[in-house]
Amino acid sequence: MSSPENAVRDLQRSLRALMRQNNRAGRVVVAIDALDQGAAREFANGFEEAISDEGTAVFRASLADGAPEARERFIAPFRAGEEFGAGFVAPSDAVLVVDGRFLHSPEVRGLWNFSVWLENNPPIGAPRPELADAEKHYLRTARPRAAASVIVENSDPAHPVQVFGDFC
Template sequence: MRPPISQEQESLLGELRAELRQHHRRGRLLVAVDGRDGAGKTLFADALADALRDDGSTVFRASADDFHRPRAERYARGRTSAEGHYRDSYDTEALLERLLRPFRAGAPFVRATHDLGEDRAVAPEAETAPADAILVVDGLFLLRPELRDVWNWSVWLDAPLDVAFGRMAERDGSDSDPLAASNARYRAGFDLYLQDGDPRGRASVILDNTDPRHPVRVFRDFC
C-alpha cells in the first residue's frame, strides 16, 4: 500500500495536472516520469496517475521495468559495463512498438514484454485505450534520443546520489555507497545517459524529489 500523500504533494500534483491539461485537452496522451534509479519515479508516477484520474480522466500506468531485455543481452558487454547498462538494459523497440505507438494510435497494446525477476518473455492480453486517455510511464532512460519525441509531456525527478543509492539499498539490498564498486555500472551508465542530448533539460517539468513528501519544482535559468 502506498503511503498517503502530503498536502504539499497534493497541491503540486494538482498544479501539474492543470498544466498538462492546459496544453493537452483531449486525445491519447503519453506522459513519462524519468530520473535516476532511486529518485522515486514509481511512487511519483502512481500519485500523478491518481491525480489525473481525479478530474475524470481515463489513466493507464506502465513501467519501463516491464520492457527489459533478457539477462544475457543486458550483460553481454560485461557485468560492470556502464555502456551495457545504458545501451542494453531496455528493449526500447518493444516499448515503442508494443506500447507507446499503439496506445497513441488507438491500436491494441501490451504493458509488458518481459518478467525481470524470472528473466522470461511474457505475453499479457492486449488492451485498447479510448479516444481520450493518458498513459503514465515511469522508468530509466525514457528521454533518450530514441524515445524523447514520442512523449506529450514529461517529468524529471532529481535526488542526490546518496539519497538515491540509499533508497536502492533499502529496496534491493545493495550497497548504499554511491562510490562502491558494485554501483559503478549504474552510476556511470546514468552519467552516459545525461551526456546523451541533455535528457533532464528536455523534460517538461523538473522536480527536486529529495523528500518525496515535500517535492520542490526546479525552474530552469535560461539567461
C-alpha cells in the same frame, strides 16, 4: 491553500494542469524519468491518481532502461486506440503514464507529450553518491534536465518541489 500534508497531491495537480495546457484532449503519453526506478514509479503512481481525479481514463506502464520496446508495445497502439500492454484499449480521451530510467534518451524522448525529470539531491553537506557509468553517460549526453517538460526535486518524496531550469 496548500498544506504540508498535501504537498505531493498539490504538486501532482499543478503538473496535471501544466500537462493540460498543451494537451487538453486526445490520447496523451506522459513520461516520469529518474535515475531511481522506484522513485519514478512512486511519482508516476501519484500522477496517475491526479489524472484519475479529473475523470480521465488513465493507464500505467513501467518501462525498462531506455524503453526500447515502448513505441511498438505501448505508445503506437495506445495512440491508435488499439490493444496495448496487457490487452487494454484506450478511449479517445485517455492518458498513459509511463515510468522508467533513461526516458529522455534521444531514441525515445519524442514519444512523450509531456515529461517529468525527477532529481534526487543529497542534503547540503552530504557527499553526492557515485553514479554508474551508464548514468553518467545518460546525464551528459541526453541532458534530461533540459529535455523534460518539468523538473521536480524529489529528495524528500513527501515534499517534492518543481524546479525551474532557467536563469532569467
